[in-house]
């Protein structure tokens with residue numbers, strides 16, 4: 001970065017601020033085939049209904065509350081009742097993305113003609 005003698009020996013032991021984790025970025029990496037990723041926080045409420053949608057929450061009980069709502073009333077659109085909560089702080093769940101990707105493409109073809 002700095003060229004030549006610009007390098008000084010500043011001994012600045014700055015306390016590193018806790019790096020905020022970009023949960024929605026992580027969620028988008030984990031579930032590339034998601035229709036959308038909304039909100040922010042480490043608790044992801046996934047709805048695998050027709051297409052995958054991901055909503056993120058800062059608190060687990062908020063995610064659980066909303067899961068209870070969509071478990072009862074559906075998550076909108078064609079709902080299979082296939083909802084789950086994933087903790088983004090843990091290891092990425094092992095899923096077979098190909099099947100979901102195929103489902104996603106199928107949905108897109110059918111409903112959006114692309």
Ligand SMILES: [Zn+2]
Pocket residue numbers: 047048049070074075076078079080081082083
């Ligand atoms: Zn659903």
